[in-house]
Amino acid sequence: MALFNILQFPDPKLRTPAKPVTCVDNTIRQIVEDMFETMYDAPGIGLAATQVNVHKAIIVIDLSKEGQHPLCLINPKLLRSQGTQYEEEGCLSVPGIFEKIERAQEITVQALNQNGDTFTLTAEDLLAVCVLHEMDHLKGKLFVDHLSSIKRQRIRKKLVKARQDD
Ligand code: NI
Numbered sequence: 278m279a280l281f282n283i284l285q286f287p288d289p290k291l292r293t294p295a296k297p298v299t300c301v302d303n304t305i306r307q308i309v310e311d312m313f314e315t316m317y318d319a320p321g322i323g324l325a326a327t328q329v330n331v332h333k334a335i336i337v338i339d340l341s342k343e344g345q346h347p348l349c350l351i352n353p354k355l356l357r358s359q360g361t362q363y364e365e366e367g368c369l370s371v372p373g374i375f376e377k378i379e380r381a382q383e384i385t386v387q388a389l390n391q392n393g394d395t396f397t398l399t400a401e402d403l404l405a406v407c408v409l410h411e412m413d414h415l416k417g418k419l420f421v422d423h424l425s426s427i428k429r430q431r432i433r434k435k436l437v438k439a440r441q442d443d
Contacts, residue, residue, distance in 0.1 A: 284329070284330055293417055295327055295333055312335065313337050322407055336349070349390055351391075353408070358384045363377050363379050364406055374432050
């Protein structure tokens, strides 16, 4: 097991679109395990492979933060979405920033699990937000992209400055 380094906004590598996983083998399972470990260590409730510079369509989520409800989605595909919610989001790649974003209230996604089996998940509220947020990462999109460009520039400056001050 190993911890990945998490890329930070505005790192251009976060803009790389992920490629679908063609075969869920032991290499992929090791990446999934290391992603869970990295997420729990951070700690966070979701992590996309894009954030650890692995450009494969893999997401890990655990709303419990403590390993009780690990959820892995490989090659997630949105089948259905309905309603809207407007909740505060944060991101391990955009540390210390929390902003309200509009998302669907309820979604259904299809994905593969760590064994390569297809499953369907219907999620609402925070879990729907989390799945959509992580699926955005796989497209190279960040939650700050949902904000106005003025707000995004302000966040970028703040984070770049915070890193220089470290
Ligand atoms: Ni994120």
